[in-house]
Amino acid sequence: MVSIRDISIKCGVSVSTVSKALNGYKDVSEETRRLVLKTAKELGYVPNAHARALKTNRTFTLGILFVDDQNNGLTHLYFSHVLNSFKSEAEENGYNITFIHKRWGKQIITLLQNCKFRGIEGVCIACVEPNDPEVQELAKSDVPVVSIDYIFPGCGCVLSDNRNDMAELVRYVYSMGHRKIAFIHGTDSYVTQQRIEGYVSTLRELGLEVRQEYMLESLYTNPYTTKKATEKLLQLEDRPTCILLPDDVSAFGAIEAIQEAGLKIPDDISIAGYDGVIYSRLISPRLTTVRQDTDKIGREAAKLLIYNIEHPQNPKLEPIIVKGELLTNQSVGLV
Structure with a gap:
């Protein structure tokens, strides 16, 4: 696996300079930054997520809590599209997504404990029983939460109209x-x-x-x-x-x-x-x-969650309303 040291040898600069260039620090010249990025791409460099987490004290991981009463899971025709657009927006902003649940290996834990153990920075709650005590505990915690089609006090939300x-x-x-x-x-x-x-x-x-x-x-x-x-x-x-x-x-x-x-x-x-x-x-x-508009609902939820993670002192809590579109087809006739 290609390391930062390999890039520094190839470019003829220090390891710290490569690190700064890869992480967007301003005290690196534009010429050096371009050289480092070009070399990293040529060598097939992939950042080490574990090392990044240790250095920044961040995991850049978003959790999704999704359980529907029909047990459709990711085959759910509506929410599968919403979650796919959420995933796309999150990845475009440098975040990964994972599903949260009540297991830690073979041990049963709470949803909040799962988030804490895995270093999840924020959670999107979609299609769950909102009165579940563990869901309530998560919504009231210090973990940023954005819900879809439900309003939890003190949390951001995206609602269909x-x-x-x-x-x-x-x-x-x-x-x-x-x-x-x-x-x-x-x-x-x-x-x-x-x-x-x-x-x-x-x-x-x-x-x-x-x-x-x-x-x-x-x-x-x-x-x-x-x-x-x-x-x-x-x-x-x-x-x-x-x-x-x-x-x-x-x-x-x-x-x-x-x-x-x-x-x-x-x-x-x-x-x-x-x-x-x-x-x-x-x-x-x-x-x-x-x-x-499943694409907009998912993307707005991801944008809102990322914003609230990165702006903890000034989160956006006003509901985002997404209008639907009436499609007038053949199944409604004139009387």
Whole structure:
């Protein structure tokens, strides 16, 4: 493995000069800096992360805490894109990422202990049970935390504009002539609460009745539970003309229930999804949905976390709101 000493011999300068040039110190001439960097590249020099950590007392490591209730892990169609853009932004700024958990070898430890033992400088919390005591302990600790789609007091956060995006979707469905608009929402969470608020407030704004029988719960990204909820709506004597769904993946369950009932989309009943994942473009008829800007959400979370790590005396705690985009496709028809 190529060392700093190898570079210093090749360039004819001291080891300390090479170190300063590689680490961006200003007391090295531009000519020497260019020579050192050029030589390091030619020799295939790779910085020793352990040595860097010892010297700077920093690991440049960001932790990710991610557990979804469906155990989709990194196959989660929404969060996988968010975390990928988080990773890209972190790496572009010289940071590495790792997932944090409750194990240290064979020993069970707390999430905060895991961060401390591994020298994690900051954590992105995404899709977890926020009331978990260990999550609360981590959010209240001196480890900088940025959450996605949830607000922890004293922490930075990046939020999808769930309330206003849902309101825009309801207004669009209304503009297509629908007055009986049902909503199969996800299980209780900050995101769900915001979407329900957007749905309810917009119905009232439009002079429509908020009908409890039109509001049913389903697991996120679960076609089976969404199918069951859709079947209940279709069995109502005064059934809805449009059903808003928890997400695009769940739309497969709704479509199956509607087809088994002998109905056609959008001729007999309309549906709309949420998230804008690739499946929304594969469904026939193409799904009307709200596309969340996963690239921006992930990148903004990484930028915010890095800023708060590097500016501990003046962290940014104001929520960053990321607007979605309404995609009007074929699954919502005119009434």
